[in-house]
Amino acid sequence: MSIIRPYGDTTGDGMVQLSFTLPVPHDKRAEGAAVQLANKMGMDPALVVHSKPIGPDFTFFVVYGPVNHLVDTSKVEVVERDYPLLSPKEVNLAIRKGLRRRLTVVGACIGTDAHTVGIDAILNIKGFAGEKGLEYYREVKVVNLGAQVAVPELVRRARAEKADAILVSQVVTQREAHVLNTKEMSAAFREAYAEDARPVLVAGGPRFTEQMAGELGVDRVFGRGTTPGEVASYLVDTLVTKRVPLKRSA
Incomplete structure (x- = not known):
């Protein structure tokens, strides 16, 4: 029914x-x-x-x-998960075999957002919902910049770390700050990198929906309840399984 x-x-x-x-x-x-x-x-x-x-x-x-x-x-539109959910062991094996190096992830809360609970749940080893964060994965290098990171600083660190993926968390939503900050971030990365060298851009937060990726200018959006395993599996699917490892910037 x-x-x-x-x-x-x-x-x-x-x-x-x-x-x-x-x-x-x-x-x-x-x-x-x-x-x-x-x-x-x-x-x-x-x-x-x-x-x-x-x-x-x-x-x-x-x-x-x-x-x-x-x-x-029957008229509800959702974004279905279009990649397999992998265990930490499978994620590590895929990265080791596919990239032959560690996958680098740079994460931050940008703008004036000081709420790190979301980004920490995904990145920190303590994790979320019974799953350990990306720091637990041997083949993933995590650089967690913390809160209130300016977009230019995020771009600079991404270049310095030769980041494969950028994870941005936004919790503060007053005056659509989460939308404006994320759009600013995506625009900055698209300006700073050639399209085939740009890190994968991922945004997350409780007021985001998966359908907003195009509006925000990012590659993927994760909403509330997302687990570290889902993020790790997506990164493997995008950067390893689909054979689009990014060129490294000088």
Whole structure:
């Protein structure tokens, strides 16, 4: 069945839970405003099940109620993984046989973004979701530049390290900073390198979707929940299996 409705208490009842903040003091009028907003979004009737003041001028709400909208799952567009998922042993073997050298990855949080939890989850040996990070792979050289790295510095280090791939994490999203920073990064690398010598550009973050790669000017986008093994497998597929190891810049 491809046509579905949300499930709350019983199948097909359309019940959903919604949370948001309004710039109003916490009182009965504020709750009425929350219900009005939920109604306009298609939730009717809407019940405020939780409200809490955030300082003197803001209120946080959780609203519960039914919606009448249907979803057609057959029309959902996703980017399927188009490469095999490899174990660390398989990744190391493929790099050793295919490149005959270590694969160099330079990672950073660029711009003013100081949230390294995402890039560290992929690069650091402690890893994420039970998987060890790329530092664990013997045939991968990891250069983690950390937070608040300027784009020109990232390009300079990429050249110095003769990077095969650039991994950029963006968590801060105010004023579309994650989009603007990533576009600036991709433009800088395309200007600094010939196309056949450019490192593979990978962007990641909780507010990115795989479909945004073209818009951002990168080769691949990884969203929330991505594991180190997925990234390592992608790099092997792109740089080794498909036989496109990059020329090394002087």
